[in-house]
Amino acid sequence: MIKLENVSKIYQTANGPFQAVAPVHLSIEKGDIFGIIGSSGAGKSTLLRMVNLLERPTSGKVFVDGQELTSLSPKELRLARRSIGMIFQQFHLFSNRTAAENVEFALEISKLSKMERRKRVKELLHLVGLEDKASVYPSQLSGGQKQRIAIARALANRPKVLLCDEPTSALDLQTTRSVLSLLRKINQAYQVTILLVTHEIEVVREICDKVAVLENGHLVEVLNLSDPPVSVKSHIARLLFESRSERDLSTGVAHV
Numbered sequence: 001m002i003k004l005e006n007v008s009k010i011y012q013t014a015n016g017p018f019q020a021v022a023p024v025h026l027s028i029e030k031g032d033i034f035g036i037i038g039s040s041g042a043g044k045s046t047l048l049r050m051v052n053l054l055e056r057p058t059s060g061k062v063f064v065d066g067q068e069l070t071s072l073s074p075k076e077l078r079l080a081r082r083s084i085g086m087i088f089q090q091f092h093l094f095s096n097r098t099a100a101e102n103v104e105f106a107l108e109i110s111k112l113s114k115m116e117r118r119k120r121v122k123e124l125l126h127l128v129g130l131e132d133k134a135s136v137y138p139s140q141l142s143g144g145q146k147q148r149i150a151i152a153r154a155l156a157n158r159p160k161v162l163l164c165d166e167p168t169s170a171l172d173l174q175t176t177r178s179v180l181s182l183l184r185k186i187n188q189a190y191q192v193t194i195l196l197v198t199h200e201i202e203v204v205r206e207i208c209d210k211v212a213v214l215e216n217g218h219l220v221e222v223l224n225l226s227d228p229p230v231s232v233k234s235h236i237a238r239l240l241f242e243s244r245s246e247r248d249l250s251t252g253v254a255h256v
């Protein structure tokens with residue numbers, strides 16, 4: 001569903017070029033919940049944002065659902081992005097629109113009539129369990145509710161892929177669990193492929209089928225959570241597969 005071929009990113013900075021992501025080869029299958037884990041500055045967000053070309057790779061090719069995004073014209077890319085939803089740590093809702101209007105915003109580019117849009121918004125609010133918050137503004141919603149509205153908006157155009165950039169990092173443990181369980185439900189019900197960036201081991205344990213470990217811009221290893229490897233290369237992978245420590249149990253979340 002997602003294929004990265006030799007994808008890299010070099011930022012031009014005041015101190016000269018800086019390689020945030022070294023050339024990466026990665027294949028993510030349809031229906032996977034695929035994690036990208038690494039410590040702060042490892043290049044996780046940059047890698048994720050290159051999948052929908054929010055960040056243009058310096059080199060390499062990006063394929064989503066068989067289409068090479070890196071070769072598309074701006075107009076073609078706008079169309080292709082409709083099948084790629086995205087959610088963020090800070091939700092990115094419009095504060096001057098109600099929950100329903102935030103979701104409907106994503107449908108403004110669609111060919112649906114006003115009535116069809118309203119119906120779809122209702123369905124989406126139902127899916128995320130917030131029908132009763134339709135006319136509420138984001139400032140009146142909790143963090144978990146804001147993320148649910150952001151998820152509803154991201155799913156509005158029935159994307160095949162959902163990109164999640166630290167979707168639970170601003171949430172407490174219980175809310176994290178409920179948002180992750182919603183993402184799992186969406187993945188199973190609609191076969192949406194989920195690519196999720198996190199620095200939390202527990203998030204990977206809770207939801208991911210596979211995970212890529214990034215260190216200093218380098219993809220160190222890709223691990224299958226249901227088939228623990230005999231040996232691992234990274235400290236993060238060791239933490240991931242070791243039995244839960246006291247710290248994990250008390251805080252619920254281990255950071256890397």
Ligand SMILES: Nc1ncnc2c1ncn2[C@@H]1O[C@H](COP(=O)(O)OP(=O)(O)OP(=O)(O)O)[C@@H](O)[C@H]1O
Binds near residue numbers: 011012020038041046
């Ligand atoms: N626009 C930019 N210009 C220059 N350097 C950048 C830019 N964006 C990111 N970087 C640098 O690239 C590296 C990777 O950043 P990125 O945000 O992808 O890391 P991350 O793993 O997502 O980190 P975090 O978990 O802290 O968000 C960092 O060193 C960052 O400072």
